Amino acid sequence: MRCRPLPISAAPVPDELLSGWLSRLAASNHCEVADLLTHIGIDAKYAAALDHDIDRLAADRISAAARIDPRLVPSMTFAAMPEAQMRLTAQVPFQNCPNCADGGLELRHWRRAWAFDCQICGDRLLSKADRKNGAAVSEKLVDRARRGARVLERIAMSGSACQLRRAMRAVTFAMGLKALRGDPFFTLQSPRPNIRLFCLAAIAAAQSRPLVKAALCSMDIDVYARVALLRAYEKEPRLLATVDQIAQRMRLRVGPSTNSSHI
Ligand SMILES: [Zn+2]
Numbered sequence: 001m002r003c004r005p006l007p008i009s010a011a012p013v014p015d016e017l018l019s020g021w022l023s024r025l026a027a028s029n030h031c032e033v034a035d036l037l038t039h040i041g042i043d044a045k046y047a048a049a050l051d052h053d054i055d056r057l058a059a060d061r062i063s064a065a066a067r068i069d070p071r072l073v074p075s076m077t078f079a080a081m082p083e084a085q086m087r088l089t090a091q092v093p094f095q096n097c098p099n100c101a102d103g104g105l106e107l108r109h110w111r112r113a114w115a116f117d118c119q120i121c122g123d124r125l126l127s128k129a130d131r132k133n134g135a136a137v138s139e140k141l142v143d144r145a146r147r148g149a150r151v152l153e154r155i156a157m158s159g160s161a162c163q164l165r166r167a168m169r170a171v172t173f174a175m176g177l178k179a180l181r182g183d184p185f186f187t188l189q190s191p192r193p194n195i196r197l198f199c200l201a202a203i204a205a206a207q208s209r210p211l212v213k214a215a216l217c218s219m220d221i222d223v224y225a226r227v228a229l230l231r232a233y234e235k236e237p238r239l240l241a242t243v244d245q246i247a248q249r250m251r252l253r254v255g256p257s258t259n260s261s262h263i
Contacts, residue, residue, distance in 0.1 A: 004065075005064065005065055005066070005067050006025065006029050006036070006039075006065050006066060006067075007029060008028045008029050009025075009028075009066050009067045009068065010024050010025045010028045010066070011068070012068065012072055012076055013105065013107075015107045015108050015109055015119065015120075016076055016105065016106065016107060016108070017051055017076060017077075017106045017107060017108045017110075017111065018050055018051050018054070018073065018076040018077050019033075019047065019048060019050060019051050019106065020104060020105060020106025020107070021076060021106075022036065022037070022047070022050075022062075023104050023106075024103065024104050024105070025066055027104060033047055034047065036065075039065070040061045040062060040064075040065040041061055042058050042061060042062070048091070048092070050077065051077050051078060051091075052077065052078050052091070053077075054073065054074060054077050059073040059074050060073075076108070078108070078111075082159050084155070084156050084159060084161075084164050085112075085156050085157075087185040088112060088113040088114060088152070088156050088185060088188065089111050089112055089113070090111045090112075090113065090189040093106060093110065093111065094111075094127055094189045094190070094191045095110055095115070095125040095126060095127045095130075095191070096110050096125060096126070097110065097118035097120065097121060097123055097125055097126075098123065098126055098131060099118065099120075099121045099123050100118055100120050100121055100123075107119070107120070110125055112153075112156075113152065113185070113188040113189050114149050114150075114152040114153035114156055115149070116145070116146050116149035116150075116200075117146070124142065127190075127191035127192070127193070127196075128191060129191055129192055129193050130191075130193045136193065137193060137194060137197060141194070141197050141198070141201055142197065144197075144200075144201035144204050144205070145196070145197040145198075145200035145201045145204070146200075147201075147204040148199075148200035148201050148202065148203035148204035148205075149200050149203075151167065151203050151204055151207055152167060152188070152200065152203055155167055166206060167203045167206065168184045168185070169206070170199075170202040170203050170205065170206030171184035171187060171188060171199045171202055171203060172184050173202060173206075173229065174198050174199045174201070174202035175187055175199065176229070177198075178195060178198060180195070184199070187199055188200065229243060
């Protein structure tokens with residue numbers, strides 16, 4: 001099927017995400033994305049899925065209608081990637097850059113759970129809820145979370161299953177402390193202020209002697225820390241037993257008055 005090119009084209013910017021660019025393209029042509037896709041012969045109900053799975057025919061139709069290089073369309077999507085990266089890549093926007101998101105711009109890297117600062121302007125990426133709360137987040141937590149995000153990126157790129165497991169265990173532990181349940185990969189994409197930062201900070205904390213840190217948290221038998229430990233290690237009873245042993249040894253060594261260490 002050949003369709004007439006759209007009256008107005010819009011050049012994609014580097015790292016732009018396909019769905020965001022389609023929105024800009026539709027707005028430039030004074031229509032909705034659904035109308036634009038229908039016009040070029042693509043079922044509009046799959047609009048959001050195009051970012052993750054686009055076939056050659058759809059890519060060709062889009063590039064012909066928008067009069068852009070056909071190779072650009074697939075480069076704006078998330079091509080096949082290793083499972084860890086896939087699980088750390090959000091299906092829906094959860095953060096963006098307050099500086100660069102004007103005009104509906106949406107960049108690919110903003111969807112990554114490890115993305116922390118905007119690659120274009122360097123500002124910290126924020127969720128909508130973050131923006132509302134402004135300065136409510138402590139700088140210390142932000143710094144720790146940024147460190148955790150760097151660790152997470154390194155792990156995602158390395159493909160190390162062992163390191164990924166350790167990082168996700170830290171996230172599960174942090175979730176336990178916040179009395180949250182669910183998928184740790186998904187929690188890292190949380191738009192709720194502090195939840196994502198707290199979980200990223202936990203990844204940074206777990207890089208140095210994670211068992212000892214976990215044991216320190218459990219030393220005053222704070223009920224939340226204990227529940228969190230159980231959740232983090234529920235599938236690894238041997239690890240939990242080791243944590244308990246370390247905690248016991250430390251309790252004997254330093255006495256019962258030591259405060260717990262928080263992430
Ligand atoms: Zn920016």
